[in-house]
Amino acid sequence: MSIANEHNLHLGPVPAARPYGIRVHLRRGDPFSLLVGNDWQKMHWFATAPERDAALADMSRRHEYSRTGDEPAMSFEKIERVAESRAR
Numbered sequence: 001m002s003i004a005n006e007h008n009l010h011l012g013p014v015p016a017a018r019p020y021g022i023r024v025h026l027r028r029g030d031p032f033s034l035l036v037g038n039d040w041q042k043m044h045w046f047a048t049a050p051e052r053d054a055a056l057a058d059m060s061r062r063h064e065y066s067r068t069g070d071e072p073a074m075s076f077e078k079i080e081r082v083a084e085s086r087a088r
Contacts, residue, residue: 015047019081022046022056030073043079052078 025041026033033040046052060076 018045018047019083020046020049020052021079021081022052022059023077023079024059024074025077027073027075032073045081 022044023041024044026036026038044055046055056076056078059074062070
């Protein structure tokens with residue numbers, strides 16, 4: 001069976017430790033929180049700090065399809081699993 005979107009494949013082994021992360025959460029008062037709850041959050045984990053920082057820059061940028069005056073509804077925070085980053 002062929003793959004419909006080969007560009008979506010992760011073509012390498014998943015790193016054993018991914019201590020560098022980004023916590024994504026909604027800003028206070030966002031109407032989407034009525035659907036997902038006030039405590040909704042999502043974490044994304046990366047093997048290196050530069051990889052995490054590049055992803056954060058891309059996630060938090062003003063996208064080309066944004067309208068004038070649109071503001072991102074999400075907040076982004078750098079996080080670390082201290083035990084994993086010290087073990088390296």
